[in-house]
Amino acid sequence: MTQKQLKLGAFFSSGHPAGWRLPEAFPETDMSFPNYMHMAQTAERGKLDCIFFQDTVGVVGGVKENATPTKCRIVWPEPATLIAALAAVTKNIGLVSTATTTYSEPYTIARRFGSVDCISNGRAGWNVVTSQVELEAMNFGQDSHMEHGARYEKAEEFVDICFGLWDSFEDGAFLRNKETGIFYDPSLAHELNHEGKYFKVKGPLNLPRTPQGRPVIAQAGSSEVGIRFAARCADMIFTAQSTIPEGQAFYKKVKEQVASFGRNPDHVKIMPGLMPILGATREEAQETYDKLVSMTLDEVSIRSLNHYSGGLDLTQLDPDIPLPDLPPANTAKARQDLIVAKARAENLTIRQTAQYVAVAQGHHTVVGSASDVADLMQAWLEAGACDGFMLMSPFYPVPLERIVDHLVPELQRRGIFRTEYEGTTLRDSLGIPVPENRYTAMAKAKAS
Amino acid sequence: MTQKQLKLGAFFSSGHPAGWRLPEAFPETDMSFPNYMHMAQTAERGKLDCIFFQDTVGVVGGVKENATPTKCRIVWPEPATLIAALAAVTKNIGLVSTATTTYSEPYTIARRFGSVDCISNGRAGWNVVTSQVELEAMNFGQDSHMEHGARYEKAEEFVDICFGLWDSFEDGAFLRNKETGIFYDPSLAHELNHEGKYFKVKGPLNLPRTPQGRPVIAQAGSSEVGIRFAARCADMIFTAQSTIPEGQAFYKKVKEQVASFGRNPDHVKIMPGLMPILGATREEAQETYDKLVSMTLDEVSIRSLNHYSGGLDLTQLDPDIPLPDLPPANTAKARQDLIVAKARAENLTIRQTAQYVAVAQGHHTVVGSASDVADLMQAWLEAGACDGFMLMSPFYPVPLERIVDHLVPELQRRGIFRTEYEGTTLRDSLGIPVPENRYTAMAKAKAS
Structure with missing residues (x-):
C-alpha cells in the first residue's frame, strides 16, 4: 500500500493579532493585491492543494462604541472577487473563498463560484458558512441574526439549489456548429423549478457545466448540525481539534456520517487548522512565538475571546481570574x-485563555523546526486523526515562505506530500471525482 | 482651445447573432478566459478608456418552451467576477461590469465593486441596471418583474446606500503603526445607519476608501426616469441614438439635467453605442456586413426583436408585413x-426591422474603412452629439483588433484620441475627479 498523502491548504486571515507589528511583517497584507499574488504564487510553488480565505460581511466588533483601534482584522477584499483575480495569475493551486448562505441568494452564489471555476479551469472552492457575527444581519436589513438551527436548515436548501443550478446544462450541451448555426442543444438544458421553505428558483443557471462539474465545497462547522451538514455535502472540512485523540474522534464521527449519506468517506477530506511557528531551530521558533505573545495587547486578545463568550463581556472582568462559565453561543x-x-484542562485565566485563542483563534499551534512540525503532522496523519491540514501563518510573507521552503521539502522527503500536482483541478489535487450531472444520470438510468 | 477628445469603451456582448459563424470568428468567445484576456489586452493596447460587460441574471428566452437552439447569447461568466480576473492581467484599462439593483443587496454590490477598484488600483466601473427580463425575477423568488418606476426608485436608494458605504472610512483611517500597535483611527470610521423604503443597512463597509474614491458609475437607461437617474448619479452614460440630431437632443437634455442636480456636466460622459463594420476598403467592409446579414437566421433575429415588442409575439406574424404598433414595454x-x-421612418417590415436590430441590438451601425468610421465619430463629437462611443464588435477577435490597429491610429492622427493614458485610474482616463468623502467634507464645513 502506498503511503497516505497529506492534503494541505494555506489559510489566509490577518494572522496573529500582533503579527503585523513584527519588523519583518508586511503591514498592508489585508489590502495589497501584489501581496496576495505573492502569497498565492508562493503556496503554488509549495504544491499546496489550495489557498483558503475566510470572510465576514461586516466589521467585526463595529467601529463606534467599544471600537478597538488596535484590531487589525477590519478590512479586506471580498474573497470571491479576490480568488477570481488570483485565478488569472496562478495555474494549479485551488482557490477557496468563503461566502454566507444566510445573506446571499443561491443564483448569485452559484454563478459566482461557477464563474471562478470556469475562469480558473477547475480550481474553485466555496467555503459554505452561515455567518457567525450578529452585526452581519444589520447590513442586510435584519435586526438580529437567524437562530443556529434555522441557519443550517436554510444552508442545506441553499446548497441543494446550487447543486441543481450547476447541473443546468449537461456536458456537450454547447455545440457551436458554424455550418448549421445550431449553438446549443435545448434537450441537454434543464430548468430547476425549485420551490422550498426559504427559496424559489427557476433556473437554468446561465453557465455551462464547470470544469470540476461543480466547485469543491468546503465547510467548517463542527457542531452536531454542522457535522451533519458537512457530511451531507462537503468535500473538505476545515476543523479545529488540537490533540490527536480529539482529532481521531472527530475524524471517525464525520467519516461515519459521510458513509451514512451514501457517500464515499475517502472523498471528504478532514483538515484541522494548524499554525506552525517555524524557525531554523526550535529556539529560534520559540523566540518568534515569545515575541508575538509579548506584543499582543490584552485589549485585542480579550476582545477577540469575547467573540466566543456567548455574550458575556469578558473585558469587564479581572483578566487574572480563571475563565468563568460561559453562556451558550x-x-x-x-x-x-x-x-x-x-x-479547564490547563486551569487558564481569562488573560491566558485570550492569549491562547489570539494565536490562531483556538486552532492548534506548534512551535519548532520544520522537522518538529513534520513529526507532528505525520503523527496525526498516521493516527487517522486527519487527511491533512489548513496551515495558518502568524503574519506575511515570511512564515508562509518558510512553510514552502522548509516544511514542504521535509514532508516530501518523508513521502507524505506530493512533489508535483496530480492534475490541473482542485479535485485532481484532493483526489475526489467530478460528480455526475443529475440529468445525465437520470437519462442513463432510464436507458438501462 | 485644445481639441475635444473622444472617450472610447469596448462593449462586449456576444456580438452579432451570426458573428460566431464566420470562418474567422472564435466561437467560444463566451466562455474562454484566454479569449477575454486577449480582448482586454487588445483594448488596452488601443488605449481605450474601458471595457464594458453587459449582464442578465438568467437565460434570456429560457431553454424549454420556444427554445431557440441557434441563439448564441446563453452563457457567460458573471462579469463582476470576470473583471476581477482581468484586473490581474491589465494595467491601465477601465473595467466596467453590469450588476442589477433589482436582485442584489447594496452591501454585497458595494463590496464587490469596491474590491475590484482596490485590486485593479482604481479601474472599476459599475453599470447600474434595474434588469430587463421578466425571467430574471423567477431566479430570485419573485413571480414577476417589478414595475419600471418602482425599479428605478429602488435603484436610486440602492446607489445612495453604496455611495454611503464607500465613504465608510475616510482617507488616512488606516495607520498601521507598528510601534504603538494602533491599526486604525475609529474617528475616521463611520456607520451609515440607512433605513429607507427598500433597504436597511447599518455599515460600515469592510473596505477602506478605494483608489477612485468610489467606482465609476455607468448607466444605460434612456427613458425619462432613466435619464433622471443617470443625471443624478452616473459618470458615464451608454446610450443608443443613431443620428446626430437625436444624439444632440439627448446630449443637451442629459447635460441640463446633470446641471440641475448641481453636478458639473463635463463630469458625465455620454457614449452612444456604435458598431463599426470595418474593412481595409469600404467594399471589403460591405462584404463582411452582407455576410453577417445573410447568415442571420430569421428565427434568431425575430426572437431577438421580440425582446422589445412589449409582449406581442412577432414570430406568430407574417415576417413580410410592416412592423405593427407595439404595446408599451x-x-x-x-x-x-x-x-x-x-x-416607421424607413417603412420596414418585421423581417427588416429584426435584421436591423440583430446587428447591434438597435445601436448605430456603420460600414466602411477606418477613415469612414473616423469621419462619422468626429462629426458626432464636433456636433456636440456625444463625448465618445461604446464600440461594439460583431464577433471576436478580428473586429476589435481592427478597431485597435486601424481605427484608433486614424483617430489619433486627427488629434481626437489619446496616444498615452493620462493616468492610472478610469477616472484619470475619463477626466472626472475623485469625489470627496462626505464625512471629510462635513468635518471641513464644520471647521470653517
Missing part, C-alpha cells in the same frame, strides 16, 4: 466548547 | 421607441 458553538475545554 | 422602454421610429 448562537455562533461558533463547537469552537466555544473546545476553548472552554482547553481552559 | 415594461423594460427597455426607450429602446423600443427608437426601434419603432426607425421602422
Whole structure:
C-alpha cells in the first residue's frame, strides 16, 4: 500500500493579532493585491492543494462604541472577487473563498463560484458558512441574526439549489456548429423549478457545466448540525481539534456520517487548522512565538475571546481570574466548547485563555523546526486523526515562505506530500471525482 | 482651445447573432478566459478608456418552451467576477461590469465593486441596471418583474446606500503603526445607519476608501426616469441614438439635467453605442456586413426583436408585413421607441426591422474603412452629439483588433484620441475627479 498523502491548504486571515507589528511583517497584507499574488504564487510553488480565505460581511466588533483601534482584522477584499483575480495569475493551486448562505441568494452564489471555476479551469472552492457575527444581519436589513438551527436548515436548501443550478446544462450541451448555426442543444438544458421553505428558483443557471462539474465545497462547522451538514455535502472540512485523540474522534464521527449519506468517506477530506511557528531551530521558533505573545495587547486578545463568550463581556472582568462559565453561543458553538475545554484542562485565566485563542483563534499551534512540525503532522496523519491540514501563518510573507521552503521539502522527503500536482483541478489535487450531472444520470438510468 | 477628445469603451456582448459563424470568428468567445484576456489586452493596447460587460441574471428566452437552439447569447461568466480576473492581467484599462439593483443587496454590490477598484488600483466601473427580463425575477423568488418606476426608485436608494458605504472610512483611517500597535483611527470610521423604503443597512463597509474614491458609475437607461437617474448619479452614460440630431437632443437634455442636480456636466460622459463594420476598403467592409446579414437566421433575429415588442409575439406574424404598433414595454422602454421610429421612418417590415436590430441590438451601425468610421465619430463629437462611443464588435477577435490597429491610429492622427493614458485610474482616463468623502467634507464645513 502506498503511503497516505497529506492534503494541505494555506489559510489566509490577518494572522496573529500582533503579527503585523513584527519588523519583518508586511503591514498592508489585508489590502495589497501584489501581496496576495505573492502569497498565492508562493503556496503554488509549495504544491499546496489550495489557498483558503475566510470572510465576514461586516466589521467585526463595529467601529463606534467599544471600537478597538488596535484590531487589525477590519478590512479586506471580498474573497470571491479576490480568488477570481488570483485565478488569472496562478495555474494549479485551488482557490477557496468563503461566502454566507444566510445573506446571499443561491443564483448569485452559484454563478459566482461557477464563474471562478470556469475562469480558473477547475480550481474553485466555496467555503459554505452561515455567518457567525450578529452585526452581519444589520447590513442586510435584519435586526438580529437567524437562530443556529434555522441557519443550517436554510444552508442545506441553499446548497441543494446550487447543486441543481450547476447541473443546468449537461456536458456537450454547447455545440457551436458554424455550418448549421445550431449553438446549443435545448434537450441537454434543464430548468430547476425549485420551490422550498426559504427559496424559489427557476433556473437554468446561465453557465455551462464547470470544469470540476461543480466547485469543491468546503465547510467548517463542527457542531452536531454542522457535522451533519458537512457530511451531507462537503468535500473538505476545515476543523479545529488540537490533540490527536480529539482529532481521531472527530475524524471517525464525520467519516461515519459521510458513509451514512451514501457517500464515499475517502472523498471528504478532514483538515484541522494548524499554525506552525517555524524557525531554523526550535529556539529560534520559540523566540518568534515569545515575541508575538509579548506584543499582543490584552485589549485585542480579550476582545477577540469575547467573540466566543456567548455574550458575556469578558473585558469587564479581572483578566487574572480563571475563565468563568460561559453562556451558550448562537455562533461558533463547537469552537466555544473546545476553548472552554482547553481552559479547564490547563486551569487558564481569562488573560491566558485570550492569549491562547489570539494565536490562531483556538486552532492548534506548534512551535519548532520544520522537522518538529513534520513529526507532528505525520503523527496525526498516521493516527487517522486527519487527511491533512489548513496551515495558518502568524503574519506575511515570511512564515508562509518558510512553510514552502522548509516544511514542504521535509514532508516530501518523508513521502507524505506530493512533489508535483496530480492534475490541473482542485479535485485532481484532493483526489475526489467530478460528480455526475443529475440529468445525465437520470437519462442513463432510464436507458438501462 | 485644445481639441475635444473622444472617450472610447469596448462593449462586449456576444456580438452579432451570426458573428460566431464566420470562418474567422472564435466561437467560444463566451466562455474562454484566454479569449477575454486577449480582448482586454487588445483594448488596452488601443488605449481605450474601458471595457464594458453587459449582464442578465438568467437565460434570456429560457431553454424549454420556444427554445431557440441557434441563439448564441446563453452563457457567460458573471462579469463582476470576470473583471476581477482581468484586473490581474491589465494595467491601465477601465473595467466596467453590469450588476442589477433589482436582485442584489447594496452591501454585497458595494463590496464587490469596491474590491475590484482596490485590486485593479482604481479601474472599476459599475453599470447600474434595474434588469430587463421578466425571467430574471423567477431566479430570485419573485413571480414577476417589478414595475419600471418602482425599479428605478429602488435603484436610486440602492446607489445612495453604496455611495454611503464607500465613504465608510475616510482617507488616512488606516495607520498601521507598528510601534504603538494602533491599526486604525475609529474617528475616521463611520456607520451609515440607512433605513429607507427598500433597504436597511447599518455599515460600515469592510473596505477602506478605494483608489477612485468610489467606482465609476455607468448607466444605460434612456427613458425619462432613466435619464433622471443617470443625471443624478452616473459618470458615464451608454446610450443608443443613431443620428446626430437625436444624439444632440439627448446630449443637451442629459447635460441640463446633470446641471440641475448641481453636478458639473463635463463630469458625465455620454457614449452612444456604435458598431463599426470595418474593412481595409469600404467594399471589403460591405462584404463582411452582407455576410453577417445573410447568415442571420430569421428565427434568431425575430426572437431577438421580440425582446422589445412589449409582449406581442412577432414570430406568430407574417415576417413580410410592416412592423405593427407595439404595446408599451415594461423594460427597455426607450429602446423600443427608437426601434419603432426607425421602422416607421424607413417603412420596414418585421423581417427588416429584426435584421436591423440583430446587428447591434438597435445601436448605430456603420460600414466602411477606418477613415469612414473616423469621419462619422468626429462629426458626432464636433456636433456636440456625444463625448465618445461604446464600440461594439460583431464577433471576436478580428473586429476589435481592427478597431485597435486601424481605427484608433486614424483617430489619433486627427488629434481626437489619446496616444498615452493620462493616468492610472478610469477616472484619470475619463477626466472626472475623485469625489470627496462626505464625512471629510462635513468635518471641513464644520471647521470653517
